[in-house]
Amino acid sequence: MILLGPPGAGKGTQARMLEEDFGLVQLSTGDLLRAAVAAGTDAGRKAKAVMEAGQLVSDDIVLAILKDRMAQPDVARGIILDGFPRTAAQAAALDALLAEAGQKVTAAVSLEVDDDAMVARVSGRYTCAACGEGYHDEFKQPARAGVCDKCGGTAFKRRADDNAETVRERLTAYHAQTAPLIAHYDSQSVLERVPAMGSIAGIRAMLADIVGRVSA
Numbered sequence: 505m506i507l508l509g510p511p512g513a514g515k516g517t518q519a520r521m522l523e524e525d526f527g528l529v530q531l532s533t534g535d536l537l538r539a540a541v542a543a544g545t546d547a548g549r550k551a552k553a554v555m556e557a558g559q560l561v562s563d564d565i566v567l568a569i570l571k572d573r574m575a576q577p578d579v580a581r582g583i584i585l586d587g588f589p590r591t592a593a594q595a596a597a598l599d600a601l602l603a604e605a606g607q608k609v610t611a612a613v614s615l616e617v618d619d620d621a622m623v624a625r626v627s628g629r630y631t632c633a634a635c636g637e638g639y640h641d642e643f644k645q646p647a648r649a650g651v652c653d654k655c656g657g658t659a660f661k662r663r664a665d666d667n668a669e670t671v672r673e674r675l676t677a678y679h680a681q682t683a684p685l686i687a688h689y690d691s692q693s694v695l696e697r698v699p700a701m702g703s704i705a706g707i708r709a710m711l712a713d714i715v716g717r718v719s720a
């Protein structure tokens with residue numbers, strides 16, 4: 505399974521639930537690289553040299569590491585790829601790699617968000633400076649204005665990257681980067697669009713539905 509979704513769509517949470525519910529294993533590119541480097545495999549040594557030279561690890565090396573990882577028994581029930589592929593070329597290379605192993609992408613799940621609602625959700629967040637309790641301009645204000653419900657603190661802080669403009673930019677970049685992948689998997693009829701603005705439990709149920717359907 506390929507999992508696609510912008511920052512804030514709950515990708516990490518849902519991936520963990522898919523692991524719990526179905527015994528799938530989530531593999532992110534970063535984790536794969538770190539593990540391969542630590543294990544000192546052929547591809548891991550190549551990746552290490554490239555990274556030490558301050559360069560980006562090539563698709564070939566990432567695919568070689570993924571191939572090694574896919575051969576291990578703990579991923580027999582299936583994997584969730586997160587952060588790879590990022591381009592149509594990588595998606596095509598992944599298809600070829602899977603085909604060699606007699607496998608394929610069973611589902612490419614796109615967690616779909618409403619951009620405007622996302623901006624409102626993320627950019628309204630702030631926390632108590634003393635105890636870290638989370639608040640939101642629209643959805644969760646303290647009972648007494650300016651006083652933390654939990655500790656009575658009166659100082660609050662906002663993350664600099666949680667402002668509306670930054671969130672909007674992240675979403676625009678995400679859509680631009682993901683459009684070719686969406687098209688790639690749509691053309692293979694494995695694309696599953698999941699509305700991701702609802703409850704965590706609701707999204708979990710929709711994903712369970714998809715896994716049940718595609719693995720039947």
Ligand SMILES: [Zn+2]
Nearest residue numbers: 632635652655
């Ligand atoms: Zn507080």
